[in-house]
Every structure is written in structure tokens, then in C-alpha cells.
Amino acid sequence: MLRVITTFPIAIALLAAVGICPQLHAETPGLMAEPPAEGRSVKTDQGYMVEYTDTIPGTDVTFAMVPVPGGEYEFKQGDKTLHVQIEPFWMSKTEVTWAEYKKFMNLAIVFAKFDDQKLRQVTDENKLDAVTAPSKLYDPGFTYDTGDEPNQPAVSMTQFAAKQYTKWLSLLGQNFYRLPSEAEWEYACRAGSTTLYSFGDDEDELEEYAWYDDMNDMQTGPVGKKKPNAWGLHDMHGNAGEWVLDSANPPADGPADGSKATVDQAVSWPTEVFPRVVKGGSWDSMADECTVTSRAESSQDWKSFDPNVPSSSWWFASYEGQLVGFRLVRPLQAPERSNREKYWQADLPVILDHANRRIDEEGKGERGIVDPELPQAIEKIQ
Amino acid sequence: MSDSSSNPSPNSRRDFLKHSAIAGSALAAMTVPQYAHAAGTDETLRVGLIGCGGRGRGAAIDALMADKNARLVALGDAFMDRAEGALTDFTANAEVSDRVDVTKETMYDGFDNFKKVIDSVDVVVLATPPHFRPEHLRYAVEAGKHCFVEKPVAVDAPGVKHVQESCKIAAEKGLSIVSGLCWRYDHAVRATMQQILEEKAIGDIVAIESKYNAGTLWHRGDNPEWSRMEYQVRNWLYYTWLSGDHIAEQAIHSLDKCAWMLGDEAPISAMGIGGRQQRTDPKWGHIFDHFTVFFEFPNGKHVYFTCRQQDNTDTFVDERVLGTNGQAEVLKNVVYDNNGKRTWRYRGDRPSMYRVEHQEFFKSIRDGKPIANGDYMCNSTMLAIMGRMACYTGKTLTWEDCINDTNRLGPTTYDWVDLPEPPVAIPGRTQLGDLASVYQG
Numbered sequence: 069m070l071r072v073i074t075t076f077p078i079a080i081a082l083l084a085a086v087g088i089c090p091q092l093h094a095e096t097p098g099l100m101a102e103p104p105a106e107g108r109s110v111k112t113d114q115g116y117m118v119e120y121t122d123t124i125p126g127t128d129v130t131f132a133m134v135p136v137p138g139g140e141y142e143f144k145q146g147d148k149t150l151h152v153q154i155e156p157f158w159m160s161k162t163e164v165t166w167a168e169y170k171k172f173m174n175l176a177i178v179f180a181k182f183d184d185q186k187l188r189q190v191t192d193e194n195k196l197d198a199v200t201a202p203s204k205l206y207d208p209g210f211t212y213d214t215g216d217e218p219n220q221p222a223v224s225m226t227q228f229a230a231k232q233y234t235k236w237l238s239l240l241g242q243n244f245y246r247l248p249s250e251a252e253w254e255y256a257c258r259a260g261s262t263t264l265y266s267f268g269d270d271e272d273e274l275e276e277y278a279w280y281d282d283m284n285d286m287q288t289g290p291v292g293k294k295k296p297n298a299w300g301l302h303d304m305h306g307n308a309g310e311w312v313l314d315s316a317n318p319p320a321d322g323p324a325d326g327s328k329a330t331v332d333q334a335v336s337w338p339t340e341v342f343p344r345v346v347k348g349g350s351w352d353s354m355a356d357e358c359t360v361t362s363r364a365e366s367s368q369d370w371k372s373f374d375p376n377v378p379s380s381s382w383w384f385a386s387y388e389g390q391l392v393g394f395r396l397v398r399p400l401q402a403p404e405r406s407n408r409e410k411y412w413q414a415d416l417p418v419i420l421d422h423a424n425r426r427i428d429e430e431g432k433g434e435r436g437i438v439d440p441e442l443p444q445a446i447e448k449i450q
Numbered sequence: 451m452s453d454s455s456s457n458p459s460p461n462s463r464r465d466f467l468k469h470s471a472i473a474g475s476a477l478a479a480m481t482v483p484q485y486a487h488a489a490g491t492d493e494t495l496r497v498g499l500i501g502c503g504g505r506g507r508g509a510a511i512d513a514l515m516a517d518k519n520a521r522l523v524a525l526g527d528a529f530m531d532r533a534e535g536a537l538t539d540f541t542a543n544a545e546v547s548d549r550v551d552v553t554k555e556t557m558y559d560g561f562d563n564f565k566k567v568i569d570s571v572d573v574v575v576l577a578t579p580p581h582f583r584p585e586h587l588r589y590a591v592e593a594g595k596h597c598f599v600e601k602p603v604a605v606d607a608p609g610v611k612h613v614q615e616s617c618k619i620a621a622e623k624g625l626s627i628v629s630g631l632c633w634r635y636d637h638a639v640r641a642t643m644q645q646i647l648e649e650k651a652i653g654d655i656v657a658i659e660s661k662y663n664a665g666t667l668w669h670r671g672d673n674p675e676w677s678r679m680e681y682q683v684r685n686w687l688y689y690t691w692l693s694g695d696h697i698a699e700q701a702i703h704s705l706d707k708c709a710w711m712l713g714d715e716a717p718i719s720a721m722g723i724g725g726r727q728q729r730t731d732p733k734w735g736h737i738f739d740h741f742t743v744f745f746e747f748p749n750g751k752h753v754y755f756t757c758r759q760q761d762n763t764d765t766f767v768d769e770r771v772l773g774t775n776g777q778a779e780v781l782k783n784v785v786y787d788n789n790g791k792r793t794w795r796y797r798g799d800r801p802s803m804y805r806v807e808h809q810e811f812f813k814s815i816r817d818g819k820p821i822a823n824g825d826y827m828c829n830s831t832m833l834a835i836m837g838r839m840a841c842y843t844g845k846t847l848t849w850e851d852c853i854n855d856t857n858r859l860g861p862t863t864y865d866w867v868d869l870p871e872p873p874v875a876i877p878g879r880t881q882l883g884d885l886a887s888v889y890q891g
Binding site for chain 2: 174177180184203204205206207208209212213216285286369372373374375376377378379386387418425429430431432
């Protein structure tokens, strides 16, 4: 009873705050009915998109998302140019940090405990909402060589692991998160510019905006410390390279009638495990590898330091892995639940098969259900 | 630098160890090496894998990648499902699958699988849990086979001595013994060691702060149909007789780098503190989850070593080398001066050390110039066992206390029975012989 009494006034205060604040819904963070008094906003027919900070449910870890307006983007890949209609979205203000990613990594311990106690088991009925948690690190050095402080970008995860992170984060709460497409990523990085870098063409200015050329003693930089681009996005150039949804093969042609391609149509959906696209250059890239259109391509070699076969589904174990992280997007218009798997799940049977074998035969990695009740269930077993 | 070509002074402790191990042996009389003939470049080398876990599968693929005329012809594992899983992986690997000649008839299970594999190959990859290594290696070298030997090479002192003798036989027969202590084959670490040992970039080494602090590892669950022997072998990490405990199974990589820097000399003594705080559930067997060991080496050098496997603790894996004229971090491949300013960083190529060790292994066979990693792989294994002994007993132990310990861990015959488990060691109460006596009842 004491608990109810003490929380009651707080609940009242919260309700009052929502009433005063011109937010449309408490559960629609980042969207306001009226333009904010200060700060950027993006006008849409659903309201004004603003920057917001969200908390990973069940933790005290927060992350900030900034609005990116819709628009048309001329997306060039090789000799191909696609005119892409970009729909409005929010994008992580910084790369996903170790503070955030380690909460996801912790699922390996949590899911194992659930399995020991036969709790929250994955069944045919609920398996759509299952994620695979990254395996525990055999040699943490491979993963944390470039630092694992809470404010450093998480690196070394496979694209599959990054996608599973977005699924986990989405299913914990109400908002749909996914990786950006390459076209979205470039468009957001440009923030309206047409130059090599978001701030212009002069690479001498790059150090104000980017961690690159090993300027932090073999470490990634703390996120958000360098200047942002015009839309408030930090570290798009340098620091961790960033996964996008695309394979490194050219995208399909745009619509035959010459109309603009949707974001989904402009994605080069992968048909092989490698190569996939990593954008923006890294903490160890040279300036000319950190432009808006720069891309690195993942390869099987990034797993050559993995001593085991099948190799990890969730981790690289190489110098190149130390260069790769990711950030989130949340489209204003979220797809139906049935259309979300293509952003979240293994896109090739071989990726899923390896993950399943690692889990079922080797005891490496874990599988579990993610829903809004997960944080309480975790609290209960600890 | 890859092989054990360092030249210890004749009176060094290491030399003593090496010679005492074979003293009185008839082998000592066989002084003329009978080199196996060089395989040339075109001859097919038949490769067999014993121990079909993740590492064994990786090593077999590394072997095939290293040599285009190597063919994988036989697999051995205590369990047929593990051998079958390995074959699935080999078949699925487009780069090597055309050189996998394994059939149902050349996959062997049970505890004697190793004999059938070794009998049918030229080169063998030994990748079972470490307990079985001494027996497998001896059979392989007696049969005249080149060996890739995963770390650690034993779980007790009698096992280390047995492996030392096997390496002597291998040397006499001109067989290559390549160790799975892979950092010795890493280009960046080799370059860093060259800075430390040859360029004297940090002056003389005073002490090494060595850490292998990590989280917990896998568990393969239980099955009501499994005997306790099967349960232990499938979850071998958690039983000292099988793995040597995590100080030997995993953290040996750190101790091996320390040994490398100190000339692969045996230490004088070890004092250690260890125990089990987090991983207390019976499913984790009886091994510890943390060790701290202070090793004293000749000439006043010290190694301050920690390792742990505990979740939600800060992890760190590297050696910080303290010199009279600066410091180095080995895995980070950097050297600092005495003011903390970085004076060197590795910028060269970074081929996979797992690939490199097999490339050098197969080249040594082709060229008829055998690699002999036996000395350091035995010494580093014994370092880890010594650290474990000091922590289990709570006693400061000399090298002689440890290398002369005669307690052999594990059952003397292998069968799918309900094997007992030793209790978790308690410093101050546990004696060196306690772990062995469990299996003698």
C-alpha cells in the first residue's frame, strides 16, 4: 500500500506534465502537435518531429534520436543513379554505444538463466518474437581492443547482430527501429549538403567533425564530442563505420516509368553473406575514406581471426571488425508487423542455420523471447 | 621467432627441465636425427582431425587453406554427432570442400578413435580436450606423423613430462610439432616482441602485468541419457582433469606471452589466490572462476597475473610489460616511453595467426625443415598448471614442487560410467594429491 501512496502524486504530476506539454501522445516520443519553442523540428502531416531521448526499457541507459525530413535523394552507385523518395525518420544522434549494446549482450546470460528454469521458452507460437543474443566473448580483447567505455561506439558486431539489436529494442517498447538503408544513410549524412563532407570539401576541417586517422591512440572516440552536421547527427564521418541494410552489389534499377524509387526499392537486398556495406569511414580511416559516399565492404576475411567453425554469427574477430558499428533509424511511418522481419532477421538461410547450430550444438549464443514484460522477468530472476 | 630456437644458457632451469625429462631414457642415446623425407610441393598430404569441436574444425580448415595438396581424410571424436557436425561444416565450405575425402568409414568415435585416425594420415590435428593430448601425441609421433598440437598440452605434471618425451621422439624423427599457442604466429605480436626483445625498445624487462579477465563461456546442457562421464566430456571446460581449469585452458595464452618475453625459462616460484564466487552452480563442475598468481622468475623478474571468468565484470586481456626504459602492450602492439608517450605502433599486415601457423606448419613439412614448438608449449602449459596448484592449495610452490608432482588427474581407463566429481578446491585444505585421489576409488 505504501508503494501506491507514494507513487500516486508522481503519477498525477506526470499526467499534468503531459497535459501542459504539447505532445500528441505520451507513447509517441519525438512527435508534437505544435512546433517547439526552440530547437529543430521537422513538419509532417502527423505533427512536428523533434529530437527525443528514450530509455532502453528495464535499464537506465538512454539514447537520443533526431528528426530527418523527407525529401528526394539522388543515390549514385557505380554507374547507376536512383532517384529515391526518402520518407521522414528519426536517426540516432550518435552511433550505438557500448552502454547500449552491452544491455543487449547481457541477454546471453539472461536467456541461459530462463532456460535453466524453463521460463519464457521459445515455442512455435511465439518464435516470431525471438531474438538470438550474441555469444559471450571468448577473448574480449578481439571485441574491446579499441575501448569499451560506455560512451564509445559499440563495434565488431556482424550485421546480423546489429539487426537483432534493432529487433530487441523494438519489441521491448512501442517504437520500430531498424538499420538505415545506404540511401537513407547518405541522405542523412549530407543534411542538405552537396559536398564531399557534410560541412564542405576541405578535409582540413574534418578533424572538427570526425575521429579519424587514429587520432585517439588506437581507440574509438567518445561519441557526440565532435561537431554534428546540420541536422544534429554526430560522428557520421569517422569513428565507427556504420552498417546499413545493403549488400555491396549494385541496387536494382528504379521503376521503369521513371518515377522515384522507394527506400525499399533502392536497397540492394543481400543475396550473399558478404560483401555488405559499411558507411562513413572509421577512427582508423584516412580523410578520403570518410566522405558522404565512402563505403567499406565486409568480407569473409573479417572472420579469419575466429578460431572456431562454424564462426560466430554475432562477432567478427579482426582488426576490421574494430572499425564497424551502427546507428538506428525509426521511420515516422512504421511498417506493419508482418513486414518488419526483413529488417530484423537473418536474410539468408545460412546465417540462421549457423546461428541455430552455434546455439543448439555448441552452447554459444542464446535464443529468447522479447516483449515489454522482459525487463520484469529479468529483475525477477536476479 | 616462430619455433623454439632461442638458446638458453646450458645451466638454465629450462635446460635442466628439458634434460631431466628424458634422463635415463634410451631416447637420449638416439642422437642422430632421422629426418622424415621432405614432402615436396606436389605430394598429397593426408590430414586427420582428432577432436571435432569448434576449434578442431577451424584448425582443419586452416590446414586445408594452408596447403593446396592437403586433403582431409579422417575424423575422430568421442561422439559421432560431433564428427558428423564437423563434416557438415567442411562440406559447406566452398574453399576446401573439394579436398574433403572423409566418408562414413573414415569417421571414428569412442575413446580409441585417435588410433584409427592417426594410422591413416600423414599429418594430424590434435584438438580434443587437453587431458587426452599426451596419449594422442605419443601415438602420433611413434607412428611418425607431423602434429598440430592445440593448447594446453596436458592438465598435470606427469602429462607435461610425457609430452616432453614425445617431442623428443618427434625431433629425432624429424617430425614437425606446431603448437596452438597462436600468438607466437601473429605478425603484429611478433613485431611487438621484436621491439621488446631485440630492439630493446623498453630497455630491460622488470615485470609483466598479465591479464586474461573475461566473462563466462558456453555450456552444452545435460541429457538424462548421458552418463556422468559423457556429461563431463561434453562440458569439459568445467572439469580440471579435462581442461586443466580455465587458467590452463584459456589464460595460457597470457602466460605463454609472458614466458616468451622471459626467454621461456621456468619460474622459481608461484604464490596464488583463487576461488569460485560467481559460478557456484553444480552445472559448472568444480573449476575456479578467478586466479591471481605472482610468479618469481630468475634474475629478479616478476609476472603479476590475473585471470577470471565472471559475467558483468570488467574484461581485459593483454600484457603490460614494464621495462627500465618504457612500457609495452603486447596485444595492442604499442610501445611507450617512460613519459607514457607512444613511440611505436604496429602498422603492418595482419593475416590470421590461425592461418599463419598452418602455413608455416605445412611449409616445414614440404621443406623437410621440421618446426619444434615442443619446449615452449610444455613450459607454458606447466606455468599454468603451477599457477593452478598454488591457488588450489594456497601454498607458495617452487617449480620443482610442481614439475615433480606425480599426481595424474582423471580416470585411468575411459568408459561411459558415472564418473565422480572432485569437490571444489579450498586453499589451505586442498593438497596436491586430492584431485587425483577421487578417481582412484
